[in-house]
Amino acid sequence: MTDPAAALREILGPKGWLSGDDTQPFQRDWLNRYGVQPLGVARPANTAEVAAVVKACRQAGVAIVPQGGNTGLCGGAVADQASAVIVALSRMTAIGKPDLDSGSILVEAGVVLASLHEALEPHGLMFPMHLGAEGSARIGGLIGTNAGGSHAFRFGMMQDLVLGLEVVMPDGTVWDGLRAVQKDNAGYQLRKLFCGSEGTLGIVTRAVLRLYPTPKQQASALLVMSDFAAAVSFGAFLRGEAGEFLAGLEFFSDVGLTLALKHLPDLAYQLETRGDVYLLVEMASGSTRVPLDEILASALEWGMEQGLVVDGALANSGAQRAQFWRLREEQPEGQRLEGEQLKHDISVPPGAIARFIEAGARICHDILPGTRINPFGHLGDGNIHYNLSPPEGRADFDGKAGAFAEALAALATDMGGSFAAEHGLGRAKIAMADRNRGPVERELMARLKDAFDPKGTMNPGVLVRSPL
Numbered sequence: 478m479t480d481p482a483a484a485l486r487e488i489l490g491p492k493g494w495l496s497g498d499d500t501q502p503f504q505r506d507w508l509n510r511y512g513v514q515p516l517g518v519a520r521p522a523n524t525a526e527v528a529a530v531v532k533a534c535r536q537a538g539v540a541i542v543p544q545g546g547n548t549g550l551c552g553g554a555v556a557d558q559a560s561a562v563i564v565a566l567s568r569m570t571a572i573g574k575p576d577l578d579s580g581s582i583l584v585e586a587g588v589v590l591a592s593l594h595e596a597l598e599p600h601g602l603m604f605p606m607h608l609g610a611e612g613s614a615r616i617g618g619l620i621g622t623n624a625g626g627s628h629a630f631r632f633g634m635m636q637d638l639v640l641g642l643e644v645v646m647p648d649g650t651v652w653d654g655l656r657a658v659q660k661d662n663a664g665y666q667l668r669k670l671f672c673g674s675e676g677t678l679g680i681v682t683r684a685v686l687r688l689y690p691t692p693k694q695q696a697s698a699l700l701v702m703s704d705f706a707a708a709v710s711f712g713a714f715l716r717g718e719a720g721e722f723l724a725g726l727e728f729f730s731d732v733g734l735t736l737a738l739k740h741l742p743d744l745a746y747q748l749e750t751r752g753d754v755y756l757l758v759e760m761a762s763g764s765t766r767v768p769l770d771e772i773l774a775s776a777l778e779w780g781m782e783q784g785l786v787v788d789g790a791l792a793n794s795g796a797q798r799a800q801f802w803r804l805r806e807e808q809p810e811g812q813r814l815e816g817e818q819l820k821h822d823i824s825v826p827p828g829a830i831a832r833f834i835e836a837g838a839r840i841c842h843d844i845l846p847g848t849r850i851n852p853f854g855h856l857g858d859g860n861i862h863y864n865l866s867p868p869e870g871r872a873d874f875d876g877k878a879g880a881f882a883e884a885l886a887a888l889a890t891d892m893g894g895s896f897a898a899e900h901g902l903g904r905a906k907i908a909m910a911d912r913n914r915g916p917v918e919r920e921l922m923a924r925l926k927d928a929f930d931p932k933g934t935m936n937p938g939v940l941v942r943s944p945l
């Protein structure tokens with residue numbers, strides 16, 4: 478059998494094949510929990526090279542791990558065996574010309590989300606996917622995890638924003654599904670199936686994405702809420718009152734704000750009052766005639782009269798709006814810099830958020846008294862990043878990570894929610910999925926995997942159990 482490393486070097490040339498110490502930047506996941514040195518990192522320059530790499534790996538029986546920006550939080554984009562090859566899409570960064578009349582664009586899978594935002598700006602169009610890692614996350618990875626982010630309640634998750642896909646299948650053939658229409662019911666919804674498949678069914682190489690007009694005006698407010706129940710009630714009021722303008726509805730807690738201010742000295746909190754819970758509300762409109770500031774201000778007044786809102790400020794400039802967003806977006810970084818943490822990516826029906834947070838706190842304090850609970854996330858779609866830091870003065874969780882994860886997953890499931898809202902399963906949550914999703918669901922997923930990838934070479938050990 479040919480040496481797979483030699484075959485891949487031959488296909489890709491020196492620019493496209495990294496081995497040994499050169500693979501170091503690709504080895505570990507963002508949370509530094511997973512990853513070993515792989516056989517090498519393939520950096521193909523186009524779809525044909527991806528296909529050739531996949532064929533060569535399949536011939537040699539070598540496992541393939543697709544990697545985008547490596548910001549995934551479940552360890553799905555790094556190798557867990559030294560014989561695996563990471564296929565990094567970072568050289569495939571072409572952005573096509575937007576179709577202004579249809580509101581769509583063709584991009585390669587290695588395009589960084591923030592670069593796409595920048596490229597669209599001069600055209601008055603936007604791609605409405607926003608998340609804290611947008612400076613690194615790439616289109617292929619966002620599709621791989623079916624990312625959600627802060628605008629998902631309004632524009633949907635990645636699966637709602639992908640019109641067409643090109644995918645290199647596990648045998649090296651190429652599926653050309655680069656259609657550019659929303660309506661396409663000619664069979665199973667393959668494009669949606671690849672969204673959230675975490676690199677286990679093929680490698681996304683190009684995508685046609687749906688675009689929206691950039692709003693002509695925005696109004697944003699940072700609010701101090703009296704408690705989580707108040708945030709939920711105010712969110713419901715806003716949906717009823719001005720739902721068509723709502724573009725962001727994000728929450729974070731004082732635990733998270735304290736950590737972010739402690740570890741990120743350039744971060745500024747400009748309100749006079751502190752509280753337990755903060756809400757970031759954003760409204761946007763394509764028309765300059767809609768009095769957004771007034772609508773938001775009168776909602777705020779109503780919230781204060783009802784005792785839901787304790788304090789608040791409307792952003793008076795783009796810079797202040799950006800500051801408000803940074804307070805929310807730096808929540809993961811503040812907690813990461815504090816040290817050991819446990820992340821739980823929960824979703825519940827939005828109306829149940831406060832109940833989940835209250836019941837979750839009881840559970841966590843029973844397991845390890847004093848555990849610092851830092852819930853933040855997306856109020857509009859019920860997605861709570863229910864993250865924990867050890868009690869003050871402790872560096873770890875006393876070996877109780879599994880107990881927290883199990884109990885919180887069970888609570889979310891009981892409330893009609895999910896223990897894996899937007900980050901996927903990766904390597905981190907397969908066992909939990911086995912326990913929380915019934916045998917029928919797991920069996921269906923295993924059969925799908927087998928139908929696409931009978932040899933099991935695509936990202937083994939991620940999303941579904943694998944024989945490799």
Ligand SMILES: Cc1cc2nc3c(=O)[nH]c(=O)nc-3n(C[C@H](O)[C@H](O)[C@H](O)COP(=O)(O)OP(=O)(O)OC[C@H]3O[C@@H](n4cnc5c(N)ncnc54)[C@H](O)[C@@H]3O)c2cc1C
Nearest residue numbers: 545546547548549553609615617618619621625626676681
């Ligand atoms: C600070 C921070 C904030 C975040 N906020 C959010 C948030 O609000 N919402 C959210 O949903 N996520 C969030 N995330 C998680 C992460 O950014 C997303 O999961 C993102 O989609 C990962 O993109 P990536 O390019 O980094 O993918 P990677 O981490 O490289 O890969 C993720 C998965 O996709 C697969 N994959 C990568 N490229 C391809 C491809 N071309 N074809 C097929 N499969 C592929 C990988 O094998 C892996 O299984 C956050 C992460 C951080 C660090």
